[in-house]
Amino acid sequence: MDHETIVKTVNSIFIERFELDESELTPEKTIMGDLQLDSLDLVDMIVGLQQKFGIMLRDNPEVRSVRTLGDVYALFEKLAKEHPEIEANIR
Amino acid sequence: MLFLRNLAFYSVTALWWVVYWLAVAIPVLAVMLLPGPRRRHWLRRFLLYFGLATVRFVWRPFFRVRFEDRTDGSRAPGVLVTDHRSAIDAFLVALPGLNGAQTVNGWPLKVPIIGRFALAAGYLDVTGWDFDFFLARAKEIFAAGDWIVAFPEGTRSESRTMNPFHSGIFRVAQELHVPVYMLCIAGNEFMPDRKFRFREFRDLSVRLVGPLTEEEVSQCATAYVLKNKVFRIMSGELASMDAELDHEKNI
Numbered sequence: 001m002d003h004e005t006i007v008k009t010v011n012s013i014f015i016e017r018f019e020l021d022e023s024e025l026t027p028e029k030t031i032m033g034d035l036q037l038d039s040l041d042l043v044d045m046i047v048g049l050q051q052k053f054g055i056m057l058r059d060n061p062e063v064r065s066v067r068t069l070g071d072v073y074a075l076f077e078k079l080a081k082e083h084p085e086i087e088a089n090i091r
Numbered sequence: 092m093l094f095l096r097n098l099a100f101y102s103v104t105a106l107w108w109v110v111y112w113l114a115v116a117i118p119v120l121a122v123m124l125l126p127g128p129r130r131r132h133w134l135r136r137f138l139l140y141f142g143l144a145t146v147r148f149v150w151r152p153f154f155r156v157r158f159e160d161r162t163d164g165s166r167a168p169g170v171l172v173t174d175h176r177s178a179i180d181a182f183l184v185a186l187p188g189l190n191g192a193q194t195v196n197g198w199p200l201k202v203p204i205i206g207r208f209a210l211a212a213g214y215l216d217v218t219g220w221d222f223d224f225f226l227a228r229a230k231e232i233f234a235a236g237d238w239i240v241a242f243p244e245g246t247r248s249e250s251r252t253m254n255p256f257h258s259g260i261f262r263v264a265q266e267l268h269v270p271v272y273m274l275c276i277a278g279n280e281f282m283p284d285r286k287f288r289f290r291e292f293r294d295l296s297v298r299l300v301g302p303l304t305e306e307e308v309s310q311c312a313t314a315y316v317l318k319n320k321v322f323r324i325m326s327g328e329l330a331s332m333d334a335e336l337d338h339e340k341n342i
Contacts, residue, residue, distance in 0.1 A: 018315045040222070040258040041315045 001080040001087045003073070009090055010072050013048040027070030035069075054089025055079060097289050100153050107149045111141055112204075123211075131213035132235045135190050138212055142185030150182075154282070156295045158186045162272065162302060168233045169270035169302060170260055172321055174253050174329060175242040176280045178287060183276050184240045187299050191238035192228075194260060196245065215239065217259065229263050238272075239263070243318065250280055251333055256322050262314035270302035271317070273325050277332035293340065296332045300324065 014020045031037050046057050057063050066072055080086055115137055122133040146156055171191060173184055197218040200206045215228055232239055243256035264271050275298045281290040311317035
């Protein structure tokens with residue numbers, strides 16, 4: 001899966017679930033600082049990502065180290081390499 | 092002069108606390124015999140009357156509070172969200188006369204007597220409880236026909252700019268399908284400051300707006316969307332209230 005598809009898919013979660021404008025979604029933005037999601041919002045974000053990519057993230061320790069939107073893109077690039085089937089799962 | 096006014100304010104307040112709680116001691120003891128939810132409902136009433144009398148009568152020589160109800164008159168139990176500039180907000184939220192359990196940031200519940208009383212009245216600890224336990228207690232409060240009074244900023248702002256909201260209470264409103272009312276409190280930044288000193292005594296403005304109905308609450312995709320919607324409405328109201336207060340002060 002290419003980088004552009006991952007960025008577009010991840011961003012769609014933030015647009016649909018948090019009504020953020022696409023122009024706000026740049027890789028350096030911190031999720032809890034710049035985008036002002038709190039711990040409960042993170043649960044919504046993870047649920048949204050799981051549904052969109054069709055992959056479980058709850059037990060993935062790398063999710064805990066995600067700080068910026070760029071970290072989310074990087075995480076899914078890595079997951080896409082480890083699980084090529086997720087490209088077909090994208091809804 | 093300001094020091095003496097502070098001294099007078101806290102002396103009168105302390106005296107009033109003793110008088111009120113001694114006066115209601117016997118009814119409170121009787122209420123303690125009731126089963127859990129009814130006991131908590133009635134204890135909240137004692138706290139509501141305490142807050143109302145404190146703001147309307149005891150503090151009147153020090154400052155006046157103008158209260159406006161700009162709702163459509165509906166009073167379905169729900170969440171009452173308020174901005175949080177200073178410590179007296181915990182009293183000012185009594186002005187709409189809604190019997191409610193306040194969300195509390197842990198430590199005030201440990202204050203001798205009043206903190207223990209608040210805990211017994213079903214006040215909600217937003218820092219010490221997990222979400223499911225919090226939700227169960229919230230359900231009980233709404234079932235009793237009462238409100239939850241929430242301070243989603245989490246801590247006092249001491250300024251005219253609201254801190255970002257936390258999502259928790261908005262998720263409660265969505266999960267339990269209740270409306271969200273908004274109580275905007277203006278004029279009380281530094282009344283008192285974080286060290287509980289009044290840097291000035293000025294008249295305040297409190298305005299009840301909304302509600303966002305159950306349907307409007309449910310239509311928000313997430314609690315994040317709802318909290319931002321409420322934040323925008325309250326920011327607009329507070330800006331106009333601050334401007335009115337400044338205008339009145341300059342006349």
